[in-house]
Each structure stands twice: as structure tokens, then as C-alpha cells.
Amino acid sequence: MVYWNTSVVIRWGRVVRLGKSTTLRQFQRLYTPTAFREERVLWRAVIQLNILRSIRTIIDALAQAPPPLPTHSYSYSHASPARDRNGHAGQASISSYYPNNAYASPPPQNQNGDAPVPKLDLDGDADDEDAQSDNDGWARPPMSMSPKQQHALPAYASPKPQYANPGPSNAAAGSSTNVPAYAHSPSPPPQPNPYTGFSPALEALVGRLAPLWHAEALLIAKLVPPNEEEATQLPAPGSPQPSYSGHQQRPSHTHSHSVPDYPPSIVSTQTTYTSNTANTGYTKGSNTFRGKPEIFIRPGAGWKGALAKARVSYPSTLSYSSPGMSIPENGHEKEKGSSSHSSSATDEEMAFGRTSDTSVVAHSQPTQLPGHQAHMYNTLNGRRPMSAGNVGLESADEAQEVLHACARDMAHLWSDTWVRDTLKRRKVRLEEGPGFFLNDLERVTSLKYMPSEDDVLKARLKTVGVSEYRFEMEIAAGRDSGTEWRIVDVGGSRSQVATWVPFFDDVDAIIFLAPISGFDQVLSEDRTVNRLEDSVLLWKAVCSNKLLANVDLVLFLNKCDLLEAKLNSGIRLAKYVRSYGDRDNDVDTVSKYLRSKFSAIHREYSPNPRKFYAFCTSVTDTATTAGIIASVRDMVIRQHLKQSKLL
Ligand SMILES: Nc1nc2c(ncn2[C@@H]2O[C@H](COP(=O)(O)OP(=O)(O)OP(=O)(O)O)[C@@H](O)[C@H]2O)c(=O)[nH]1
Numbered sequence: 001m002v003y004w005n006t007s008v009v010i011r012w013g014r015v016v017r018l019g020k021s022t023t024l025r026q027f028q029r030l031y032t033p034t035a036f037r038e039e040r041v042l043w044r045a046v047i048q049l050n051i052l053r054s055i056r057t058i059i060d061a062l063a064q065a066p067p068p069l070p071t072h073s074y075s076y077s078h079a080s081p082a083r084d085r086n087g088h089a090g091q092a093s094i095s096s097y098y099p100n101n102a103y104a105s106p107p108p109q110n111q112n113g114d115a116p117v118p119k120l121d122l123d124g125d126a127d128d129e130d131a132q133s134d135n136d137g138w139a140r141p142p143m144s145m146s147p148k149q150q151h152a153l154p155a156y157a158s159p160k161p162q163y164a165n166p167g168p169s170n171a172a173a174g175s176s177t178n179v180p181a182y183a184h185s186p187s188p189p190p191q192p193n194p195y196t197g198f199s200p201a202l203e204a205l206v207g208r209l210a211p212l213w214h215a216e217a218l219l220i221a222k223l224v225p226p227n228e229e230e231a232t233q234l235p236a237p238g239s240p241q242p243s244y245s246g247h248q249q250r251p252s253h254t255h256s257h258s259v260p261d262y263p264p265s266i267v268s269t270q271t272t273y274t275s276n277t278a279n280t281g282y283t284k285g286s287n288t289f290r291g292k293p294e295i296f297i298r299p300g301a302g303w304k305g306a307l308a309k310a311r312v313s314y315p316s317t318l319s320y321s322s323p324g325m326s327i328p329e330n331g332h333e334k335e336k337g338s339s340s341h342s343s344s345a346t347d348e349e350m351a352f353g354r355t356s357d358t359s360v361v362a363h364s365q366p367t368q369l370p371g372h373q374a375h376m377y378n379t380l381n382g383r384r385p386m387s388a389g390n391v392g393l394e395s396a397d398e399a400q401e402v403l404h405a406c407a408r409d410m411a412h413l414w415s416d417t418w419v420r421d422t423l424k425r426r427k428v429r430l431e432e433g434p435g436f437f438l439n440d441l442e443r444v445t446s447l448k449y450m451p452s453e454d455d456v457l458k459a460r461l462k463t464v465g466v467s468e469y470r471f472e473m474e475i476a477a478g479r480d481s482g483t484e485w486r487i488v489d490v491g492g493s494r495s496q497v498a499t500w501v502p503f504f505d506d507v508d509a510i511i512f513l514a515p516i517s518g519f520d521q522v523l524s525e526d527r528t529v530n531r532l533e534d535s536v537l538l539w540k541a542v543c544s545n546k547l548l549a550n551v552d553l554v555l556f557l558n559k560c561d562l563l564e565a566k567l568n569s570g571i572r573l574a575k576y577v578r579s580y581g582d583r584d585n586d587v588d589t590v591s592k593y594l595r596s597k598f599s600a601i602h603r604e605y606s607p608n609p610r611k612f613y614a615f616c617t618s619v620t621d622t623a624t625t626a627g628i629i630a631s632v633r634d635m636v637i638r639q640h641l642k643q644s645k646l647l
């Protein structure tokens with residue numbers, strides 16, 4: 001059997017989610033299935049945080065929302081549970097308690113903070129004038145309502161909501177007996193909290209969700225090893241993105257390990273909380289999701305190790321060390337943990353609302369990464385932790401208990417028609433975003449919840465810096481079992497391409513992920529750049545880089561599932577990519593077109609002729625991705641043998 005050392009480097013990218021780490025997880029799922037399965041339990045904390053983040057996003061969006069439209073009063077989504085955990089019947093809609101107050105309808109805004117999306121011309125003849133004409137403050141057309149229609153929305157004048165009547169949908173939800181007392185109170189109806197703008201019902205619901213923020217703080221504390229000084233870093237709004245090259249610049253430390261009594265927001269440390277808002281933690285207009293710093297766990301946090309240590313007992317025959325090899329800023333490896341093995345740690349952070357590119361690069365040399373911490377993760381040779389799920393030693397999971405207890409209220413919030421409408425108006429599309437689990441609340445908040453493989457692939461944990469994984473293909477990998485692979489996952493910092501390239505020039509192949517569903521979106525860190533354009537520019541940079549001239553390139557045109565959904569919803573590529581012309585707006589035609597454009601760039605910009613492989617992918621889809629990854633593996637092996645002169 002040929003034995004070689006192969007690494008996969010997941011490409012640099014902007015702070016845009018592309019699927020790099022998901023691709024890595026697919027490799028692990030396919031070639032180290034036992035390890036992948038055993039680690040599923042560790043992802044529960046990430047999924048918990050994903051859920052919490054979604055709930056926070058909703059509340060933040062509502063905190064900016066105008067009063068509900070009368071037409072949405074009393075509606076109750078079918079998904080809303082009929083009874084709460086105490087057996088109480090369902091509540092009236094959040095919006096049904098909203099008084100017909102004097103709040104004026106604000107002019108429509110793009111509540112995601114999205115800027116107009118610059119148009120692209122993949123034929124190279126961008127038309128600035130035309131792009132300007134699209135500069136109407138809308139990043140993309142709303143799914144079901146045009147901007148003009150939104151402008152035409154009526155003020156909240158009539159019909160006046162009936163506060164005493166829980167409404168037919170409430171009855172349908174299983175109760176007219178247990179609506180909150182204020183629903184039956186005589187006029188005048190309760191007024192919204194002037195600090196939050198929330199209706200009393202919403203205020204009460206958000207108040208009941210307060211334990212979630214305690215769970216959130218617990219999770220953050222759990223994900224970060226106690227010896228980490230800067231567990232979580234919350235750069236101030238507007239502060240530059242962290243840079244990990246040369247002297248690692250870290251955002252100022254604004255969040256500590258200690259679990260505050262009531263952590264109002266992990267994304268905001270600046271909000272002032274008055275006594276009026278102490279129950280919800282929200283002040284009107286002050287605690288928005290958009291524009292607030294995001295939490296992330298800095299490189300070296302070793303969240304898997306931290307979780308494993310916190311929750312798992314190990315048989316004495318196994319040893320496991322959390323952060324093992326780390327590469328400090330001078331680029332030399334040093335032993336960080338006591339284990340002589342390479343060990344687990346990832347440089348990842350929580351983040352949402354982004355996408356990023358991915359490349360996979362196969363190495364034959366030990367990785368030396370400049371200016372970053374890099375962490376080795378070895379799941380084999382008996383060195384991985386026995387997961388709690390396997391050995392039954394799992395301790396109680398307080399966060400899961402809190403989520404379980406709040407499940408009904410979370411479901412109520414998510415299923416409320418007014419809430420949905422408000423999110424739609426705000427252009428908050430949680431379902432399209434990463435780490436979305438709100439449609440599975442009952443399952444994922446159950447006390448015995450064990451993440452499925454799909455859940456692990458769907459979970460969102462942002463990568464920061466560089467993480468290196470080593471694994472030996474298990475027997476399940478067939479003829480390649482025993483082959484050692486190294487996968488390096490690089491978190492998004494496009495500006496560091498020049499720094500990293502010299503370290504990847506000896507790899508066998510680069511896999512580049514371009515999230516083509518982002519054609520109608522801008523980068524979150526630079527609202528003037530279209531996400532598709534960003535991928536194209538990075539692709540040009542990679543193709544033309546002389547140091548990578550002999551590295552084969554594999555292109556994943558990723559997020560095809562989201563692309564298809566978007567196109568099917570009526571969003572036209574031609575509106576954003578002028579050169580697309582009047583071609584059909586279906587996923588096949590669009591992906592073929594984009595593939596041909598990327599291929600042309602490869603031909604034009606590559607210093608030397610080389611092979612080019614392109615796939616349309618949805619890397620969260622295990623069925624389709626398995627075959628693609630097998631092709632990549634074969635290609636990488638062929639290339640490696642060629643370079644080793646074995647072929
Ligand atoms: N629907 C869909 N979701 C995807 C796809 N690829 C990735 N995702 C999701 O997008 C999110 C981000 O994916 P990651 O693999 O973490 O992205 P990344 O490139 O590693 O991002 P950074 O670590 O921020 O650089 C995850 O929640 C994935 O489940 C895809 O093809 N389709």
C-alpha cells in the first residue's frame with residue numbers, strides 16, 4: 001500500500017461563508033466515519049449556539065420593527081404548538097396584543113443593512129451607469145413584495161385590532177381559555193414598552209426567553225478552554241477585521257469567561273439597559289444584530305477538546321490532549337499540550353450572515369503557517385476522545401435543558417405570522433442562512449438530542465486563522481485506508497492571500513469554493529462588493545499566482561441548492577450579472593454559464609497549462625457530495641503520485 005502524507009488546505013476567503021469547513025467535514029464523514037460519528041455529540045453545543053443566535057436575530061429584528069400590520073393580527077401559524085410544556089393551551093398571536101398606536105410607518109429600509117448590490121459583467125464590460133440605476137437602497141428584490149409595494153404599505157390605521165378577542169386562529173391553536181389576562185382587559189389596551197417598542201405579549205415572551213442568554217454564556221465559557229485569556233473577542237463596531245498575519249492583531253477583549261447574571265447580548269456590550277428593559281435586555285433601536293460585533297472563539301480555543309474535557313470521561317487506555325501543536329507567530333512549531341500526539345483544536349468562531357470561499361490543497365510537506373496559530377487534530381490511532389454518546393458518561397447538559405425548557409416559546413416566536421412578516425420586511429432570511437435549526441426545534445431541543453450527520457454538516461462554526469487536521473483514512477475508505485491526509489482549513493481573510501500562498505505552493509491541489517448563490521448579495525464587511533464578484537476576483541488571484549502555477553485547481557461552484565431556490569423564487573441573475581443577458585433563469589443554465597466563466601478565467605490567467613476540474617456542489621448534501629469528493633480524492637492521489645514520480 002502506498003502511504004503518503006496528504007493535506008487539504010481550505011482556502012482563504014473573505015468573511016463570507018463558502019462551505020470550506022463543511023467540505024472538510026464531508027471528507028471526515030466519508031473517510032473517518034467512526035470518528036465523525038463519535039464527535040457528533042460535540043457539535044450539540046455548536047447547534048445550541050446556532051439556535052440561540054437565530055432567536056437573537058429575530059428579537060433584534062423585531063426590536064427595530066414598526067408595529068404590526070393590522071392585517072396580520074390574530075393570525076397563528078399552524079406550526080405553533082398548541083400547548084406549552086406545562087400543558088397550558090396556546091397563547092394568542094404576539095401581534096394580536098399590539099395596540100393600534102401612533103407609531104408612524106417608517107420609510108422602508110433594508111433592515112439587513114444590505115447595500116445596493118453592484119452589478120457584474122463577467123464579459124468584462126461593466127456598465128456603471130446601469131449599476132447606479134439599481135442604487136435604490138435595496139440589496140435585492142424582496143421575495144414576495146417589490147420595494148414599490150413596500151412603499152405603498154398602508155399606515156397602521158385601520159382596522160383597529162380587537163384586543164379582547166383572541167381570534168379564530170387562536171382558537172384553532174387549541175385554546176381560548178388560557179390567553180393571557182391582558183388579552184381580555186378592557187380598553188385602553190396595553191401600550192408597547194416605550195423602550196423596546198415591543199407589545200406586552202412580545203415583551204413577556206422575550207422575557208421568558210431570558211434563560212437562553214444564560215445558556216449562551218455557559219456555552220461560550222464551555223467552548224473556550226479555561227487557560228484561554230481571550231476567550232471571546234468582541235471587536236467594537238466598525239473596528240477592522242482581525243488579521244492573523246505577522247503580528248497577530250486581536251480585537252480588544254470585551255467579553256470575559258465569567259457568566260454574568262444576565263448577559264443581554266453576546267453581540268453587544270455597549271447597550272445600556274434601563275430598569276424598564278431589564279426583563280428583556282433590549283432597548284429600542286439599540287441592540288440590533290446588524291452592525292454589532294460578532295462573537296468568535298479565537299484560534300487555539302480548541303473547542304472540541306474543551307467540550308470533550310467538560311463532558312466526557314476517557315478510558316484510561318486513551319489519552320487526549322486538547323491543544324497540541326501550535327505554531328506561534330515566529331512560525332516554529334511548539335508543543336502546547338502535554339500529549340506527544342497531534343491533537344485537536346480548531347480555529348473557529350461563531351458568525352452568521354456570511355459566506356466564504358474554499359480551497360483544498362494537498363500537501364506533502366509538514367505545514368508551516370506564518371503568523372497564525374495552527375492546530376493539529378488527529379482523530380486516529382486511539383487518540384481521539386471517546387465520545388459521551390458512545391460510552392454513556394455524558395454529564396448533564398445545562399444548556400440543552402434551558403433550550404428544552406424554552407422550546408415552546410422559541411417555537412411560538414418563530415411561528416408567529418407577524419414575526420415572520422416582520423422578518424420578511426426586514427429581509428432577514430434565517431432559513432437561507434447557515435446553522436438554521438428553528439424548523440427542527442422539537443427534535444434539536446429534546447433532552448436526548450444527538451446531532452445527526454446532516455445536523456453536523458448544517459451547523460455553523462466560523463473558522464478564524466488556520467486549522468490543520470490530520471487523519472488516517474479508516475477501513476471504510478476502502479483501498480485508500482491507512483492513507484494519511486492532512487487538511488488545513490483557513491478562515492476568511494482575503495488580505496492574507498499573499499502571506500499564505502508561499503506555504504501552499506507544494507500542495508497537490510487546491511479546491512476553491514465559490515458560493516454562487518451570493519450573486520445578489522454584498523459582502524458583509526464591504527458593502528460595495530458583490531459576493532459573486534468577490535469570488536471571481538479571488539479565483540483570478542489564485543489562477544494567476546505564479547507560486548501556485550503547478551498546483552491543480554478544483555472548483556466547487558457551491559451552494560447550488562440555495563442558488564436554485566433563489567432562482568425559483570423569481571430572482572433573476574441577469575439583474576445582477578449583466579453579461580448573462582436573456583438566458584434562461586434556471587439553475588442548470590446559470591451554473592453552466594458561471595462554470596464557463598470561471599473556466600475561461602482559469603485558461604486566461606494560469607501561468608502554465610494545467611488541469612481544471614469544476615463541480616456544481618451543495619456540500620451540505622451528503623448524497624451528491626460523496627461522489628464529488630471521491631473524484632477529488634482520486635485526482636489528488638493521481639497528482640501526488642505524479643509529483644512523487646510514482647506515476
Ligand atoms: N444550503 C447550503 N448550505 C451550505 C452549503 N455549504 C455550506 N453551507 C452552510 O454554510 C455555513 C458555512 O459553511 P462553512 O463550511 O462553515 O463555511 P466556511 O467557508 O468554512 O466559512 P468560514 O469558516 O467563515 O471561512 C454552514 O452552516 C454550512 O452548513 C451549501 O452548499 N448549501
Ligand SMILES: [Mg+2]
Nearest residue numbers: 020021462463
Ligand atoms: Mg470554516
